[in-house]
Each structure stands twice: as structure tokens, then as C-alpha cells.
Amino acid sequence: MFRFIVRRLLQLIPTLFGLSLLLFIWLRRLPGGPETAILGERGTPEMRAAIRRNMGLDEPILVQYGRFVRRMIKLDLGTSTSTKRAVTTEFIERFPGTVELTITAMIIAIGVGIPLGYLAARRRGRFLDHASVGGSLIGICIPVFFLGYVLKAIFSENLHWFPSSGRQDPTLGATRVTNFFVLDGLMTREWDAAADALWHLVLPSIALASIPLAIIVRITRASVLEVLNEDFVRTAEAKGLTEQTVRRRHVLRNAMLPVATSIGLLAGGLLSGAVLTETVFAFSGIGAFVAEAIGQRDYPVLMGFILIIAVVYVLVNLLVDLSYSFIDPRVRVR
Amino acid sequence: MALLEVEDLSVTFARRGQRAVHAVDGVSFSVDAGEVVGLVGESGCGKSVTSLAIMGLLPKQPGLRVGGKAVFDGTDLLQLDDRSRRDIRGRDIAMIFQDPLSSLNPVIPIGLQVTEVLTRHRGMKGEAAAKEAAALLDRVGIPDPKRRLKEYPHQLSGGMRQRALIAMAVACQPRLLIADEPTTALDVTIQAQILELLKELVRDSGTALLMITHDLGVVAGMVDTVNVLYGGRVVETARRRPLFRQPRHPYTVGLLGSVPRLDAGRGEKLNPIPGSVRDLLPWPDGCAFAPRCARRIDECVGEPPELVHAHDGRSYRCVNPEPLPGMVPAPREEETA
Numbered sequence: 001m002f003r004f005i006v007r008r009l010l011q012l013i014p015t016l017f018g019l020s021l022l023l024f025i026w027l028r029r030l031p032g033g034p035e036t037a038i039l040g041e042r043g044t045p046e047m048r049a050a051i052r053r054n055m056g057l058d059e060p061i062l063v064q065y066g067r068f069v070r071r072m073i074k075l076d077l078g079t080s081t082s083t084k085r086a087v088t089t090e091f092i093e094r095f096p097g098t099v100e101l102t103i104t105a106m107i108i109a110i111g112v113g114i115p116l117g118y119l120a121a122r123r124r125g126r127f128l129d130h131a132s133v134g135g136s137l138i139g140i141c142i143p144v145f146f147l148g149y150v151l152k153a154i155f156s157e158n159l160h161w162f163p164s165s166g167r168q169d170p171t172l173g174a175t176r177v178t179n180f181f182v183l184d185g186l187m188t189r190e191w192d193a194a195a196d197a198l199w200h201l202v203l204p205s206i207a208l209a210s211i212p213l214a215i216i217v218r219i220t221r222a223s224v225l226e227v228l229n230e231d232f233v234r235t236a237e238a239k240g241l242t243e244q245t246v247r248r249r250h251v252l253r254n255a256m257l258p259v260a261t262s263i264g265l266l267a268g269g270l271l272s273g274a275v276l277t278e279t280v281f282a283f284s285g286i287g288a289f290v291a292e293a294i295g296q297r298d299y300p301v302l303m304g305f306i307l308i309i310a311v312v313y314v315l316v317n318l319l320v321d322l323s324y325s326f327i328d329p330r331v332r333v334r
Numbered sequence: 335m336a337l338l339e340v341e342d343l344s345v346t347f348a349r350r351g352q353r354a355v356h357a358v359d360g361v362s363f364s365v366d367a368g369e370v371v372g373l374v375g376e377s378g379c380g381k382s383v384t385s386l387a388i389m390g391l392l393p394k395q396p397g398l399r400v401g402g403k404a405v406f407d408g409t410d411l412l413q414l415d416d417r418s419r420r421d422i423r424g425r426d427i428a429m430i431f432q433d434p435l436s437s438l439n440p441v442i443p444i445g446l447q448v449t450e451v452l453t454r455h456r457g458m459k460g461e462a463a464a465k466e467a468a469a470l471l472d473r474v475g476i477p478d479p480k481r482r483l484k485e486y487p488h489q490l491s492g493g494m495r496q497r498a499l500i501a502m503a504v505a506c507q508p509r510l511l512i513a514d515e516p517t518t519a520l521d522v523t524i525q526a527q528i529l530e531l532l533k534e535l536v537r538d539s540g541t542a543l544l545m546i547t548h549d550l551g552v553v554a555g556m557v558d559t560v561n562v563l564y565g566g567r568v569v570e571t572a573r574r575r576p577l578f579r580q581p582r583h584p585y586t587v588g589l590l591g592s593v594p595r596l597d598a599g600r601g602e603k604l605n606p607i608p609g610s611v612r613d614l615l616p617w618p619d620g621c622a623f624a625p626r627c628a629r630r631i632d633e634c635v636g637e638p639p640e641l642v643h644a645h646d647g648r649s650y651r652c653v654n655p656e657p658l659p660g661m662v663p664a665p666r667e668e669e670t671a
Contacts, residue, residue: 231431231436231437232437232438232439232440234391234431235439235502236439237423238391238423238424238431239423239424239450239454239502240419240420240421240424240451240454240455241420241424241450241451242420242454243420245450249439249442249446249450250442254439254441327441328440328441329440329443329488330440330441330488
């Protein structure tokens with residue numbers, strides 16, 4: 001098990017290496033070069049030359065690449081061209097918000113999706129089945145930002161149940177420790193701050209959860225239906241086990257394999273979904289920041305974001321592979 | 335009184351807009367305590383559906399109708415509610431299935447799959463259950479049972495898996511064991527071992543065994559009474575010896591004739607039954623075997639043939655049975671066992 005984890009973590013190295021190459025080429029190949037990207041159309045030739053010198057663009061390409069990699073290893077992602085602060089600092093402040101949001105969304109998607117998909121399969125052809133299959137189709141079709149606006153209009157602007165934007169009420173003056181606001185509140189025993197942060201998470205995480213929820217419902221339903229027809233379920237029934245034992249031990253556990261795979265794939269996609277959700281709810285995570293950076297052509301920020309997505313993807317799928325070995329002994333890792 | 339008395343059992347699958355399929359059509363037979371009874375027939379004759387109907391294991395679907403009676407020790411199994419049925423299954427009546435790999439849960443260790451029966455019906459838990467499970471594995475001839483308990487189905491060989499399934503089935507010393515083609519998925523040497531094991535368990539524990547098979551070799555080796563099924567009906571019932579010596583129903587004759595024999599002369603061809611069991615009847619009623627029957631006469635196609643009870647205790651469902659004395663010599667036991 002330990003060796004497997006180490007091996008998978010080592011796989012990060014070639015992944016990141018390939019990615020660094022792509023990013024490097026991308027930056028060099030920007031229309032008009034990085035200096036135009038930074039200066040826009042208005043730069044004078046002198047300013048361009050100054051930037052080229054500052055960024056070391058006049059040196060041989062290999063030297064440039066070497067320096068690029070060295071900076072990445074030191075987690076120096078450069079300075080944001082729009083906020084003039086180090087990209088790493090910006091990310092440390094904002095990334096926890098996005099993590100909180102995606103984890104909450106994933107908990108909703110899994111916590112609701114698996115039971116719903118299971119019930120739909122058990123009540124195949126009846127109302128709940130049709131409702132959840134139809135509902136999940138709608139869930140997949142509705143764009144996240146649209147759902148976000150609808151939720152906001154209904155539950156915060158009309159009903160005033162939930163706050164419409166932000167991560168926490170700033171008037172609470174909550175203490176910051178890790179920048180995970182919920183966690184901070186729990187650690188400093190500022191319960192109202194934690195509750196408020198959680199409250200702010202509800203609507204955005206529901207919006208973000210909609211697509212993964214819909215997919216998990218469908219995959220769970222299909223998978224349970226398939227397992228119900230397996231011979232070993234009949235064997236379990238023939239043993240006279242209670243319906244509950246048959247379901248829990250024999251049906252659900254086997255049905256979880258495809259669901260685990262899809263969760264791994266969905267978790268990565270959530271980060272991109274967060275860009276839209278955070279923008280709609282003015283939620284100061286990395287997503288809203290990146291959305292702005294796209295508009296500003298803030299390349300250092302974009303580059304950092306791409307790197308983070310890649311690392312998260314690899315780590316999440318490592319977790320999924322590990323979860324396999326708990327679910328299915330046939331793929332148990334050595 | 336018989337331990338299990340199946341009376342006029344019928345199973346119909348009706349689909350909207352389609353002709354209803356009578357998978358089992360008025361099957362009656364009985365199993366005495368400690369007796370080994372065979373249900374024999376080719377694929378699609380309704381033998382598996384019969385056993386699943388008795389166990390209440392037919393997949394629940396709209397259009398499924400089960401009629402008749404299956405009286406086990408005084409209670410009609412078909413009238414029981416789901417809960418009482420679960421109490422009987424695994425405790426009084428246990429079942430062994432055809433494909434041992436797919437019949438075992440791939441993600442749960444063998445041990446738990448054995449102990450869950452013990453927990454459910456005998457209230458055993460923890461250490462006691464594990465000990466009993468090891469003893470059961472040992473009893474069905476699995477070496478090193480303690481280690482095997484921790485293993486998963488994919489780590490066992492085919493024969494071991496079937497032994498494990500048998501261990502689960504006999505865990506509560508059921509009074510009736512239903513074995514649905516228990517050797518079909520195994521290779522020949524393992525088949526013989528599994529049959530030997532079943533014979534031994536039946537002999538030692540006094541469990542009655544309902545053996546469902548298409549393999550007349552299996553029947554010849556261990557069965558006391560044989561019921562031959564065709565097209566969802568019992569076409570002939572007899573003790574083993576008379577059946578092999580003098581089959582009366584033309585289908586039984588055909589079955590026996592299509593068994594390859596080691597003592598057959600060189601170049602002698604097998605005599606398969608022409609046609610297939612799925613051949614539809616061109617007439618609404620009558621003998622289901624008539625389209626393939628060599629002894630067909632006009633009476634075969636009118637009314638469904640009545641079950642004829644012959645004076646020697648055997649019965650057959652044929653208007654033009656094979657005359658006595660039979661044409662097919664009875665195989666000696668040691669050849670076929």
C-alpha cells in the first residue's frame with residue numbers, strides 16, 4: 001500500500017514536467033510575445049525591450065526553461081499583473097475557499113446522489129425512478145451559472161434564507177488561521193463564524209453540485225440495476241439473509257465500483273465549475289480570481305491555476321484508486 | 335408423508351402484448367426425507383425455474399404468475415410471506431447454484447459469506463462463527479480452512495469455490511438441499527469429486543437432495559427417483575433402475591440414446607433427438623414433445639396427454655409409450671458414476 005502511494009506520487013513528476021513544458025511553450029507563443037500580453041497594444045519599443053530584459057527573454061531558450069522550472073519548484077509563480085502581488089500569496093489566501101466549496105459540493109453530490117440512485121433502481125419504473133432520472137437529465141443540462149442565479153433569486157433575494165454572496169459576514173471579524181473559514185471557526189471556537197461560513201457555502205455548493213449529483217444518480221442507478229441481476233445476489237437471497245443485509249453487503253458494495261471511478265473524474269471537473277459558481281456568488285475563492293484573470297490576461301495567475309488543477313487531479317485520482325482497493329479485493333494494490 | 339410435495343406447479347411469464355410463456359406447466363413431484371430426487375431435462379425445459387419458484391427466488395417482475403402448491407413439511411411455501419420465506423431459506427432448504435464464481439460475492443471474503451448464514455439462522459457471532467465456518471470448510475474438503483476464510487472468491491479454484499458454496503448451503507443442516515446443475519461449470523475430474531462430496535453429505539446428514547441436471551451420468555450415479563421434464567411438464571417419473579432399463583416415454587428414450595458411451599462400437603454414431611426444445615407447437619395443446627417424437631401418432635396433438643400411472647409405481651405422460659421390454663440396456667453404475 002505504502003509503495004503504491006509513493007509510486008503514484010512519483011508519477012506526479014513526469015506529469016508536472018510535461019505540463020511545465022506545455023506552459024512554457026504557451027507563454028512564449030502568446031501573440032506578440034509575453035511583453036505584448038503584459039503591456040497590451042500601447043507599449044513602446046523601449047518598454048518592450050525592458051520587459052524582455054527583465055524577464056530574461058533575450059537569453060537562450062534552454063536557459064530560460066531552466067529558470068522557469070527552478071522557479072516553479074520554489075513555488076515562485078511570479079507576480080500577478082493585475083494585483084501586483086505574488087501569485088502564490090494570492091492562491092494561499094483564496095484556494096482554501098475553493099476547496100471548502102468543492103468539498104461541500106462533493107459531499108452533497110455523493111450524499112444525495114448515491115441514495116437517490118439506489119432508491120431509483122429499487123423502485124424501477126415507478127414514480128421516484130422516473131422523477132430522479134428526469135431530474136438528473138435536467139441537472140446535467142442546466143448550466144451551473146444559470147442554476148446559481150436561479151438559486152440566488154429564489155432563496156436569497158426573495159426568501160432571504162441564505163446570503164447571496166461572499167464567504168463570511170465581514171462584520172463578525174473572524175480570526176484567520178488556515179483560510180479555511182469553517183475550519184478556522186471550529187479551531188478558534190468562534191462557532192458563529194463557522195456557522196456563518198457554512199451558511200454562505202450552501203447555495204454555491206448546491207449549484208456546483210448539480211452536475212456531479214446528476215451523474216452520480218445515473219451511474220449509481222445503472223450500476224445497482226446491474227448488480228441486482230448478479231448470481232451472487234441470488235445466492236445471498238437463497239441463504240435467507242434479511243433484505244437489509246442483502247442490500248448493504250451484497251448489492252451496494254458491488255455497485256460502488258463504477259461510482260467511485262466517476263467521482264474521481266468529477267472531482268477534478270469541479271475546480272473548473274468553481275470558476276463559474278464563485279463568480280455568480282461573488283465567492284472569493286480561486287475560481288472568481290481566475291475568472292478575472294482570464295479577462296485581464298493575467299498569465300502568471302492562469303499558469304498557476306493550471307498547475308494546481310493538474311496536481312489536484314492526480315491526487316484525487318490517487319485517492320480514488322486507493323478507495324478501489326477497499327471496495328474490490330481483485331484490484332487490491334500491492 | 336413426503337418432505338416436499340410439489341403439486342401442479344405452474345410458472346407463467348406474461349409480457350404486455352406478447353403471448354404468455356408457460357415455463358412450468360403443472361409440474362408435480364415429491365421428495366421424501368433423506369431421498370435423492372432428480373429433475374432431468376435439457377436446457378429450457380423448466381427445471382431451474384421450478385427450483386427457483388419453490389425457493390421463491392424468481393426475479394420479481396410484472397407478469398410473473400406462480401400457481402400450484404409446494405408443500406414443505408406441512409407448509410405451502412408459495413403462500414408464505416417474504417419474511418417467513420427468508421427464515422426457511424438457508425435454514426431448512428438450501429440451494430447450490432451452477433456457476434460457483436458468479437454465485438459468490440467477489441468483494442467479500444469467503445469467511446464472511448459462510449458466517450453470515452450462521453449469524454442469520456443460528457445466531458452465531460465472532461469467534462464461534464469463525465470456528466464453525468472453518469469446520470464447515472474442512473468438512474467439504476477445503477484444505478487449510480483458516481487461511482481460506484480470509485481469501486476472496488477469485489483466489490480459489492473452481493472446485494474450491496463450489497465446495498465453499500456447498501459449505502454455505504449445509505451450514506444450518508438443512509432438511510432439503512436443492513442443487514441446480516452443481517457440476518456443469520466444472521471440469522470432469524472436479525465434477526466427480528463434487529458429486530462424491532454431495533453423496534457423502536447426503537448420506538451422513540440424512541438431508542434430502544433435489545438434483546437438477548441435464549446430465550444423465552449424474553443421475554445414474556446418485557439419484558433414487560428421476561423426474562424427466564420436457565417443455566415445462568414432467569413426462570416421466572421412475573426409480574432410477576427401471577428408468578434406465580426400460581424408459582417408457584420416447585423423450586427419455588431419446589435422452590438415453592444421445593448419451594455417448596465408452597462401450598459403443600467404433601464409428602457408431604450418437605443418436606441426438608432431432609429439433610430443439612424451443613420448437614413451438616403448431617397446435618395449441620397436446621404433447622409438447624410431439625414435433626420431435628419418433629413415435630408420434632394422431633392422438634398426440636389433441637388433448638394434452640394424461641399422466642399414466644403404471645402398475646410398477648412409475649408414471650409417464652404419453653399416449654404411445656415405448657413398449658416393454660425396453661430397447662436400451664441399463665448402464666452399470668460404475669460406468670456412469
